[in-house]
Amino acid sequence: MSLEDIAAITEDGCLLSTAERHPSELKAALSKRMDLLNRHISRLDEQIRQLETVKALARQKTAYYSAVLDGNTDSDRS
Numbered sequence: 001m002s003l004e005d006i007a008a009i010t011e012d013g014c015l016l017s018t019a020e021r022h023p024s025e026l027k028a029a030l031s032k033r034m035d036l037l038n039r040h041i042s043r044l045d046e047q048i049r050q051l052e053t054v055k056a057l058a059r060q061k062t063a064y065y066s067a068v069l070d071g072n073t074d075s076d077r078s
Helices: 005-009 015-021 023-070
Strands: none
Touching: 005 023, 015 023
């Protein structure tokens, strides 16, 4: 979550205080926080997808390197 998003979430202050002092503003504050959090979740999902791709590639490399070390590749037979 960006610093701007964190600042936006906290600028309304405590939700309990908002609910007590300005009950009519609670729905707007909650909607704003939900929008920010949903965008954050979407970014996290994309980052997770990218990390899973990198992890899969790293596993392929380690499997290949193990095969090379064990002499089980065509490149060792030339």
